[in-house]
Amino acid sequence: DTGVSQDPRHKITKRxxxxxxxxxxxxEHNRLYWYRQTLGxxxxxxxxxxxxxxxxxxxxxSDRFSAERPKxxxxxxxxxxxxxxxxxxxxxxSSSKGLAGGNEQFFGPGTRLTVL
Amino acid sequence: SxxxxxxxxxxxxxxxxxxxxxxxxxxxxxxxxxxxxxDPGRGPVFLLLIRENEKEKxxxxxxxxxxxxxKQSLFHITASQPADSATYLCALDGGATNKxxxxxxxxxxxxx
Numbered sequence: 001d002t003g004v005s006q007d008p009r010h011k012i013t014k015r016x017x018x019x020x021x022x023x024x025x026x027x028e029h030n031r032l033y034w035y036r037q038t039l040g041x042x043x044x045x046x047x048x049x050x051x052x053x054x055x056x057x058x059x060x061x062s063d064r065f066s067a068e069r070p071k072x073x074x075x076x077x078x079x080x081x082x083x084x085x086x087x088x089x090x091x092x093x094s095s096s097k098g099l100a101g102g103n104e105q106f107f108g109p110g111t112r113l114t115v116l
Numbered sequence: 117s118x119x120x121x122x123x124x125x126x127x128x129x130x131x132x133x134x135x136x137x138x139x140x141x142x143x144x145x146x147x148x149x150x151x152x153x154x155d156p157g158r159g160p161v162f163l164l165l166i167r168e169n170e171k172e173k174x175x176x177x178x179x180x181x182x183x184x185x186x187k188q189s190l191f192h193i194t195a196s197q198p199a200d201s202a203t204y205l206c207a208l209d210g211g212a213t214n215k216x217x218x219x220x221x222x223x224x225x226x227x228x
Contacts, residue, residue: 004159033215035216040220042220043160043205044218045217048215050213056213091159103148103209103216104150105162106162107159107161108159109159112157
Protein backbone atom coordinates (compact mmCIF):
# COMPACT_ATOMS: atom_id res chain seq x y z
CA ASP A 1 0.00 0.00 0.00
CA THR A 2 1.55 3.30 -1.07
CA GLY A 3 -0.96 5.60 0.61
CA VAL A 4 -0.65 7.63 3.80
CA SER A 5 -0.68 5.50 6.93
CA GLN A 6 -1.31 6.48 10.53
CA ASP A 7 -0.73 4.64 13.76
CA PRO A 8 -2.50 3.88 15.99
CA ARG A 9 -5.98 3.96 14.46
CA HIS A 10 -7.60 4.32 17.85
CA LYS A 11 -6.28 5.55 21.19
CA ILE A 12 -8.11 5.70 24.49
CA THR A 13 -6.32 7.48 27.30
CA LYS A 14 -7.02 9.03 30.65
CA ARG A 15 -6.95 12.75 31.19
CA UNK A 16 -3.48 13.98 32.00
CA UNK A 17 -1.63 11.28 30.08
CA UNK A 18 0.66 11.93 27.12
CA UNK A 19 -0.05 10.42 23.71
CA UNK A 20 1.94 10.23 20.49
CA UNK A 21 0.67 9.57 16.99
CA UNK A 22 2.66 8.64 13.92
CA UNK A 23 2.09 9.46 10.26
CA UNK A 24 3.90 7.92 7.29
CA UNK A 25 3.25 10.02 4.18
CA UNK A 26 3.51 8.99 0.56
CA UNK A 27 7.25 8.59 0.07
CA GLU A 28 7.82 11.18 -2.64
CA HIS A 29 5.71 13.88 -0.96
CA ASN A 30 7.67 16.68 0.68
CA ARG A 31 4.62 18.39 2.23
CA LEU A 32 2.92 17.03 5.35
CA TYR A 33 -0.10 18.42 7.20
CA TRP A 34 -1.84 17.58 10.45
CA TYR A 35 -5.54 18.32 10.90
CA ARG A 36 -8.04 17.70 13.69
CA GLN A 37 -11.67 16.80 13.08
CA THR A 38 -14.52 16.68 15.59
CA LEU A 39 -17.93 15.17 14.98
CA GLY A 40 -20.01 17.08 12.45
CA UNK A 41 -17.19 19.45 11.54
CA UNK A 42 -14.70 19.62 8.71
CA UNK A 43 -10.99 19.06 9.40
CA UNK A 44 -9.17 21.99 11.02
CA UNK A 45 -5.54 22.72 10.18
CA UNK A 46 -3.00 22.18 12.97
CA UNK A 47 0.48 22.31 11.45
CA UNK A 48 2.49 22.01 8.24
CA UNK A 49 5.91 20.62 7.37
CA UNK A 50 7.90 21.10 4.21
CA UNK A 51 10.52 18.39 4.33
CA UNK A 52 11.77 18.50 7.94
CA UNK A 53 10.94 22.17 8.56
CA UNK A 54 7.78 23.07 10.48
CA UNK A 55 6.65 26.17 8.60
CA UNK A 56 3.23 26.91 10.04
CA UNK A 57 1.35 26.21 13.25
CA UNK A 58 -2.27 27.02 13.94
CA UNK A 59 -3.26 28.95 17.02
CA UNK A 60 -5.27 25.79 17.79
CA UNK A 61 -1.95 24.12 18.53
CA SER A 62 -1.44 24.93 22.19
CA ASP A 63 1.91 24.44 23.91
CA ARG A 64 0.74 20.98 24.95
CA PHE A 65 0.98 19.93 21.30
CA SER A 66 4.25 19.30 19.53
CA ALA A 67 4.98 17.86 16.12
CA GLU A 68 8.16 16.68 14.46
CA ARG A 69 9.31 15.39 11.12
CA PRO A 70 12.93 14.57 11.90
CA LYS A 71 14.21 13.32 8.55
CA UNK A 72 11.58 14.75 6.29
CA UNK A 73 9.82 11.41 6.10
CA UNK A 74 7.45 10.24 8.87
CA UNK A 75 5.98 12.68 11.38
CA UNK A 76 4.85 12.43 15.00
CA UNK A 77 2.27 14.48 16.85
CA UNK A 78 2.47 14.45 20.64
CA UNK A 79 -0.14 15.75 23.03
CA UNK A 80 0.98 16.24 26.60
CA UNK A 81 -1.35 16.31 29.61
CA UNK A 82 -4.37 15.37 27.52
CA UNK A 83 -7.72 17.00 28.22
CA UNK A 84 -11.20 15.77 27.35
CA UNK A 85 -11.44 18.55 24.76
CA UNK A 86 -8.59 16.88 22.85
CA UNK A 87 -10.90 14.00 21.91
CA UNK A 88 -11.11 14.08 18.11
CA UNK A 89 -9.94 12.42 14.93
CA UNK A 90 -6.37 13.45 14.07
CA UNK A 91 -5.72 13.34 10.35
CA UNK A 92 -2.44 13.45 8.50
CA UNK A 93 -2.17 14.43 4.84
CA SER A 94 0.69 14.67 2.38
CA SER A 95 1.16 16.31 -0.99
CA SER A 96 3.66 17.52 -3.51
CA LYS A 97 3.36 20.88 -5.20
CA GLY A 98 1.38 20.51 -8.41
CA LEU A 99 2.49 21.73 -11.81
CA ALA A 100 0.42 24.91 -11.54
CA GLY A 101 0.46 25.30 -7.77
CA GLY A 102 -2.44 23.01 -7.04
CA ASN A 103 -2.21 21.04 -3.84
CA GLU A 104 -4.28 17.88 -3.89
CA GLN A 105 -3.80 16.34 -0.48
CA PHE A 106 -3.79 12.63 0.29
CA PHE A 107 -5.20 11.82 3.71
CA GLY A 108 -4.48 8.94 6.00
CA PRO A 109 -7.24 7.00 7.79
CA GLY A 110 -6.81 9.09 10.94
CA THR A 111 -6.19 8.35 14.61
CA ARG A 112 -9.29 8.58 16.77
CA LEU A 113 -8.39 9.83 20.23
CA THR A 114 -10.73 9.44 23.18
CA VAL A 115 -9.75 11.11 26.43
CA LEU A 116 -11.64 9.79 29.46
CA SER B 117 -11.93 35.74 9.47
CA UNK B 118 -12.47 33.29 6.65
CA UNK B 119 -15.79 31.51 6.71
CA UNK B 120 -16.99 28.62 4.58
CA UNK B 121 -20.60 27.46 4.56
CA UNK B 122 -22.01 24.29 3.09
CA UNK B 123 -25.59 22.97 3.08
CA UNK B 124 -26.11 22.44 6.80
CA UNK B 125 -28.80 19.83 6.38
CA UNK B 126 -28.41 16.42 4.83
CA UNK B 127 -29.36 16.13 1.18
CA UNK B 128 -31.62 13.20 0.28
CA UNK B 129 -32.17 12.39 -3.37
CA UNK B 130 -33.43 9.53 -5.48
CA UNK B 131 -31.07 7.31 -7.41
CA UNK B 132 -30.52 8.56 -10.95
CA UNK B 133 -31.15 12.22 -10.09
CA UNK B 134 -28.54 14.99 -10.01
CA UNK B 135 -27.24 16.04 -6.61
CA UNK B 136 -26.17 19.67 -6.24
CA UNK B 137 -24.13 20.76 -3.23
CA UNK B 138 -23.30 24.36 -2.40
CA UNK B 139 -20.19 25.96 -0.92
CA UNK B 140 -20.19 29.66 -0.05
CA UNK B 141 -17.26 31.55 1.40
CA UNK B 142 -16.58 35.03 2.77
CA UNK B 143 -13.61 37.21 3.63
CA UNK B 144 -11.30 35.37 1.28
CA UNK B 145 -10.11 35.13 -2.30
CA UNK B 146 -8.70 31.64 -2.76
CA UNK B 147 -6.42 30.73 -5.63
CA UNK B 148 -8.27 27.44 -5.93
CA UNK B 149 -10.98 25.36 -4.35
CA UNK B 150 -11.17 21.62 -3.83
CA UNK B 151 -13.89 19.06 -3.14
CA UNK B 152 -13.34 15.94 -1.06
CA UNK B 153 -15.45 12.93 -0.20
CA UNK B 154 -15.41 11.46 3.31
CA ASP B 155 -16.92 8.16 4.39
CA PRO B 156 -17.62 7.46 8.09
CA GLY B 157 -14.47 6.74 10.08
CA ARG B 158 -12.15 7.46 7.14
CA GLY B 159 -9.98 10.30 5.93
CA PRO B 160 -11.16 12.62 3.14
CA VAL B 161 -10.51 11.58 -0.45
CA PHE B 162 -9.72 14.18 -3.12
CA LEU B 163 -12.24 14.53 -5.94
CA LEU B 164 -11.70 17.73 -7.92
CA LEU B 165 -9.70 20.97 -7.88
CA ILE B 166 -10.77 24.15 -9.67
CA ARG B 167 -8.68 27.28 -10.04
CA GLU B 168 -9.89 30.87 -9.71
CA ASN B 169 -9.59 31.46 -13.45
CA GLU B 170 -11.68 28.37 -14.28
CA LYS B 171 -15.46 28.53 -14.40
CA GLU B 172 -16.19 24.84 -14.60
CA LYS B 173 -14.46 21.48 -14.35
CA UNK B 174 -15.71 17.97 -15.03
CA UNK B 175 -14.61 14.46 -14.13
CA UNK B 176 -16.81 11.57 -15.16
CA UNK B 177 -20.17 12.15 -13.38
CA UNK B 178 -18.83 15.05 -11.34
CA UNK B 179 -18.96 18.74 -12.21
CA UNK B 180 -17.71 21.71 -10.22
CA UNK B 181 -18.34 25.40 -10.88
CA UNK B 182 -16.50 28.31 -9.29
CA UNK B 183 -17.92 31.84 -9.24
CA UNK B 184 -15.42 34.19 -7.63
CA UNK B 185 -17.86 37.13 -7.88
CA UNK B 186 -20.56 35.31 -5.93
CA LYS B 187 -17.89 33.57 -3.82
CA GLN B 188 -19.60 30.28 -4.45
CA SER B 189 -18.85 26.81 -5.76
CA LEU B 190 -21.45 24.26 -6.84
CA PHE B 191 -20.70 20.54 -6.91
CA HIS B 192 -22.88 18.31 -9.05
CA ILE B 193 -23.13 14.53 -9.20
CA THR B 194 -25.17 13.38 -12.18
CA ALA B 195 -26.92 10.01 -12.41
CA SER B 196 -26.40 9.56 -8.68
CA GLN B 197 -26.02 6.10 -7.16
CA PRO B 198 -26.43 4.80 -3.60
CA ALA B 199 -22.62 4.36 -3.56
CA ASP B 200 -22.32 8.14 -3.81
CA SER B 201 -23.77 8.46 -0.30
CA ALA B 202 -21.11 10.17 1.84
CA THR B 203 -20.14 13.53 3.30
CA TYR B 204 -18.75 15.99 0.75
CA LEU B 205 -16.32 18.65 1.93
CA CYS B 206 -15.45 21.92 0.23
CA ALA B 207 -11.93 23.21 0.93
CA LEU B 208 -10.19 26.46 0.11
CA ASP B 209 -6.50 27.02 -0.39
CA GLY B 210 -5.26 28.68 2.78
CA GLY B 211 -2.29 30.70 1.53
CA ALA B 212 1.43 30.20 1.10
CA THR B 213 1.63 26.78 2.74
CA ASN B 214 -1.42 25.58 0.79
CA LYS B 215 -3.08 24.35 3.97
CA UNK B 216 -6.74 23.61 3.40
CA UNK B 217 -9.61 25.43 5.08
CA UNK B 218 -12.61 23.12 5.12
CA UNK B 219 -16.33 23.69 5.32
CA UNK B 220 -18.44 21.59 7.67
CA UNK B 221 -19.45 19.23 4.88
CA UNK B 222 -22.78 18.12 3.46
CA UNK B 223 -24.11 14.63 4.04
CA UNK B 224 -25.56 13.20 0.84
CA UNK B 225 -27.89 10.20 0.95
CA UNK B 226 -28.91 8.61 -2.35
CA UNK B 227 -31.98 6.41 -2.00
CA UNK B 228 -32.34 3.36 -4.27
